[in-house]
Amino acid sequence: MTEVEIIEGCKKGKPACQEALYKLYGSRMKGICMRYAKTEFEAEDTFQEAFISVFRNIQNFREGSFPNWMRRIFVNTAINNYRRNKKHYDHQDSQELEIQDDNQLDGLQELTTKEIVAMINELPEGYRVVFNLNVVEGYNHREIGEMLDIAEATSRSQLSKAKNLLKKKLEKINPCKYAS
Amino acid sequence: MPAENKWNDALGKRLYDFEEAPLPETWSKISGELKPRRYRWWLWLPLIPLLISLPWVLKFTVIEKHEVGLEQKNNPKSEENLAFLQPANGTENSPSENKTGSIASNQPAPVSPKELTSGSDQQTNSGNPDKNTVDEIGKNVTPNRQAEKPAYRPLVVIPGVAAIRETEDMEEENSISEKPKKKILSKGLIAHARRKDAKPTLASKSLNPEESKDNTTVPDQKENSGNSVSAGGILQPAIAFNRNAKKDQAGKALNGSPDELKTENNAGFTVQEINSENKENGAATQDSKSSLGELSGLAPVQNEAAKQDSVIKPISLAANLTQDSSENKTRKQPVKTNNKWAFITYGTPQIAYQRVLANRQDNLMVVKMNHMNAYSSERLGYELGLRSRYYLSENLQLEAGLHFGQLTQSINLTTKATLADSAVVQQQPNGSVAMQVHNRQQKQQVIFRYYLGGVYLGANYVLLPKLHFNAGLGANTLLQYKNETEGFDPEITRVAPYVTAGFKYNWQLGRDFTLQAGPVMQYYLQAFQRGNTPISAKPTTFGLSIGIQYRRQK
Numbered sequence: 001m002t003e004v005e006i007i008e009g010c011k012k013g014k015p016a017c018q019e020a021l022y023k024l025y026g027s028r029m030k031g032i033c034m035r036y037a038k039t040e041f042e043a044e045d046t047f048q049e050a051f052i053s054v055f056r057n058i059q060n061f062r063e064g065s066f067p068n069w070m071r072r073i074f075v076n077t078a079i080n081n082y083r084r085n086k087k088h089y090d091h092q093d094s095q096e097l098e099i100q101d102d103n104q105l106d107g108l109q110e111l112t113t114k115e116i117v118a119m120i121n122e123l124p125e126g127y128r129v130v131f132n133l134n135v136v137e138g139y140n141h142r143e144i145g146e147m148l149d150i151a152e153a154t155s156r157s158q159l160s161k162a163k164n165l166l167k168k169k170l171e172k173i174n175p176c177k178y179a180s
Numbered sequence: 181m182p183a184e185n186k187w188n189d190a191l192g193k194r195l196y197d198f199e200e201a202p203l204p205e206t207w208s209k210i211s212g213e214l215k216p217r218r219y220r221w222w223l224w225l226p227l228i229p230l231l232i233s234l235p236w237v238l239k240f241t242v243i244e245k246h247e248v249g250l251e252q253k254n255n256p257k258s259e260e261n262l263a264f265l266q267p268a269n270g271t272e273n274s275p276s277e278n279k280t281g282s283i284a285s286n287q288p289a290p291v292s293p294k295e296l297t298s299g300s301d302q303q304t305n306s307g308n309p310d311k312n313t314v315d316e317i318g319k320n321v322t323p324n325r326q327a328e329k330p331a332y333r334p335l336v337v338i339p340g341v342a343a344i345r346e347t348e349d350m351e352e353e354n355s356i357s358e359k360p361k362k363k364i365l366s367k368g369l370i371a372h373a374r375r376k377d378a379k380p381t382l383a384s385k386s387l388n389p390e391e392s393k394d395n396t397t398v399p400d401q402k403e404n405s406g407n408s409v410s411a412g413g414i415l416q417p418a419i420a421f422n423r424n425a426k427k428d429q430a431g432k433a434l435n436g437s438p439d440e441l442k443t444e445n446n447a448g449f450t451v452q453e454i455n456s457e458n459k460e461n462g463a464a465t466q467d468s469k470s471s472l473g474e475l476s477g478l479a480p481v482q483n484e485a486a487k488q489d490s491v492i493k494p495i496s497l498a499a500n501l502t503q504d505s506s507e508n509k510t511r512k513q514p515v516k517t518n519n520k521w522a523f524i525t526y527g528t529p530q531i532a533y534q535r536v537l538a539n540r541q542d543n544l545m546v547v548k549m550n551h552m553n554a555y556s557s558e559r560l561g562y563e564l565g566l567r568s569r570y571y572l573s574e575n576l577q578l579e580a581g582l583h584f585g586q587l588t589q590s591i592n593l594t595t596k597a598t599l600a601d602s603a604v605v606q607q608q609p610n611g612s613v614a615m616q617v618h619n620r621q622q623k624q625q626v627i628f629r630y631y632l633g634g635v636y637l638g639a640n641y642v643l644l645p646k647l648h649f650n651a652g653l654g655a656n657t658l659l660q661y662k663n664e665t666e667g668f669d670p671e672i673t674r675v676a677p678y679v680t681a682g683f684k685y686n687w688q689l690g691r692d693f694t695l696q697a698g699p700v701m702q703y704y705l706q707a708f709q710r711g712n713t714p715i716s717a718k719p720t721t722f723g724l725s726i727g728i729q730y731r732r733q734k
Contacts (some may be wrong), residue, residue, distance in 0.1 A: 015211065018211065018214060019207065019211070022207055022210065026201075026202045026206075026207075027199040027201050027202065028197075028199050030199070030200040030201065031197075031198035031199045031200045032198075033200075034198070034200045035195060035198065039601075039618070039620065039621065041620065041621060041622050042621070043200075044202075044203060044206065045623050047206065048206060048209055048210055048213075051210050052210055052213050052214065055210075055214055056214075113194050113195065113197075113198045114198075114200075116191065116194065116195065117195065117198055120195070122604060132195070135188050135191055135192045135195070136192045136195045136196050137196075138192070163184075172607075
């Protein structure tokens with residue numbers, strides 16, 4: 001089945017098409033959830049919720065890139081979960097972790113994506129979301145501020161702190177390279 | 181900055197394409213959510229007893245109203261009828277007791293003269309000159325009784341006489357009673373017509389001298405049209421159907437018109453007293469008395485002609501009337517002794533809220549309830565039951581009953597393992613070490629469904645005539661249990677006691693049925709889960725109880 005047939009089948013509620021769509025985009029969408037969630041369980045919850053939302057709203061999809069449409073749903077679901085659980089997250093003060101040297105970011109090339117995602121998951125909740133939205137999804141700080149209901153300056157600050165934290169982690173992983 | 185942008189792009193691209201295989205069981209969960217929800221037919225169960233009861237309630241209500249309507253329709257003047265149909269004091273009057281000479285009795289009549297002139301006089305045509313025009317004595321009596329037709333014809337009963345005759349015209353005009361008319365001359369009946377060989381009495385002479393010339397014949401029907409009574413009849417003067425005869429008879433004429441005409445029921449029948457205008461004519465009264473004195477002593481005589489021209493009021497009619505009247509009186513004044521027992525069938529859709537109890541014996545702790553106090557269709561349940569109610573008094577009743585119900589515990593919560601899942605140790609720039617401990621958190625929805633049967637014992641108190649408060653104790657026993665949660669399999673208690681309280685508003689649907697509706701709360705005294713379970717929750721249900729109470733009124 002082609003993607004169009006799968007989508008049409010999903011619009012008609014055919015279980016086979018739904019499963020085909022899941023198999024086609026499940027891994028990619030699960031990756032998105034993994035980046036936004038702190039734990040595997042949170043990612044799983046977001047993944048299920050978002051996929052159900054995709055199937056229930058697939059009638060609204062008209063034209064364009066279907067993967068991008070799905071991605072937006074997954075990102076929005078992840079953001080909604082972040083908003084919902086915002087008050088329960090522990091906010092860490094990472095001022096002391098700031099690193100002044102931007103050249104140390106080259107060490108990322110030696111890490112696998114999964115390791116990088118694991119590092120991102122260790123970021124504080126707000127930093128992680130802003131980092132994902134800016135670096136991965138490409139939203140600017142104004143858009144991020146509107147999405148997360150925070151100030152634009154806050155978004156910039158959190159992104160900077162997120163990067164500093166990542167650099168610090170990279171430095172720990174490969175101290176020789178950063179030492180040079 | 182360019183180096184940072186390069187780094188951002190490289191990192192962003194790698195992360196954008198990052199893929200992670202979902203867990204194998206994820207699709208089954210998603211597909212389970214996507215399945216169309218099953219039709220919850222059992223939500224309609226509480227309506228079943230209501231729907232079953234409603235036709236019966238309506239039936240009894242309609243019958244009740246119909247009976248009442250018929251009763252009122254058939255007896256529009258039942259009170260009036262009863263007034264003169266009821267037996268007078270000392271009804272056992274022998275003929276000799278009628279010393280008034282007429283059919284009057286010495287006993288006080290139950291009806292006042294005023295009542296008689298307004299209602300009964302029209303029926304007897306004796307006391308309303310405006311409605312009866314007499315051109316000639318014994319002739320051309322124009323009845324004018326169409327204005328009002330009484331429900332029952334008053335009977336004139338003489339002691340020892342079962343029934344009297346009236347002219348056919350009168351019978352026709354007064355043919356109001358729906359009872360079949362039987363031309364029966366009962367035993368002891370004295371015919372109004374005289375025998376040929378009978379002597380004319382004073383009354384007969386005085387009433388109609390012309391006709392009294394030939395008093396052996398029955399008065400001409402044509403001449404005596406209307407309700408006038410010819411002189412040929414002995415009784416007619418006493419009955420005073422033609423009380424206007426005084427105009428022509430000048431002292432003699434109304435000799436037969438008594439001052440008072442009384443009918444007396446000697447065998448349980450009624451006594452009626454009819455006033456006449458001619459109280460001043462004592463002689464006439466005396467004549468009337470004497471004539472009736474003769475009358476009372478006469479043997480039953482039947483004149484064939486008179487029989488043809490007259491219609492005999494059957495005695496059975498009077499008996500029936502009296503009987504009907506007594507029945508009506510009985511219906512009018514029912515003895516209200518309410519039954520001590522009442523029975524209620526009810527249905528209650530319920531929504532259950534949970535109080536999650538701390539459980540310190542496992543490695544999970546509840547971080548938060550994710551849909552606390554929120555409405556969820558998963559929480560809906562129902563209860564159907566029967567209750568009997570014993571009336572200690574009209575304000576306080578004891579209740580006991582049996583019921584069947586379905587209760588669902590739906591809990592959406594986030595749990596956290598008490599044991600550390602992971603720990604991140606970080607060395608600070610100043611050389612200190614910071615450790616961050618992560619505990620595994622998990623969102624879960626726990627659904628337990630219970631099918632319960634139980635007993636109830638409580639009391640109902642009448643706060644207001646239509647507002648009742650009831651409270652009591654109950655205990656449910658587990659009939660069936662469904663656990664729709666993976667990973668949880670707690671031990672479930674077999675008996676769940678609870679206290680309940682509620683208000684009921686009552687609508688009377690008929691004589692015996694009452695519709696009750698109101699909020700009900702059930703508070704369970706212990707959790708359904710027992711032992712070392714991750715989740716232990718005490719449900720509290722809120723419902724709207726709708727029921728029908730049957731209490732037979734004696």
